[in-house]
Amino acid sequence: MFTIEHEFDASVITLIDEGKSPLREDVTVQAFASVITFDQWDPRTNTVSTISLSPQQLRDLTVALNLPEGIYRTIPKS
Numbered sequence: 780m781f782t783i784e785h786e787f788d789a790s791v792i793t794l795i796d797e798g799k800s801p802l803r804e805d806v807t808v809q810a811f812a813s814v815i816t817f818d819q820w821d822p823r824t825n826t827v828s829t830i831s832l833s834p835q836q837l838r839d840l841t842v843a844l845n846l847p848e849g850i851y852r853t854i855p856k857s
Contacts, residue, residue, distance in 0.1 A: 788812075810837075 780795040792808040804820040815837045817830040832840070839853055 780797050782793045782795075784791045784793075788811060790810045792810070794806040794808070796803045796805070804822065807818045809816045809818070813834070815832045815834065817832070818827050820826075821828050835853075839851075842853055843851070
């Protein structure tokens, strides 16, 4: 399950784990023009962990999820 909210300067997607136990904490994705952040609550440390990706890294990740094992480079369309 996930939710999508469009705010002034970002699109916010929240991913909710509904699988079998043990379930993971929700992941919040915030997509800005220059950076995409992934936030997840860590109950062990009582903090939020954040990962930041560039738009190109997110495009590469999206493509990589559908490819077999290997080394790839994406080439922007001209």
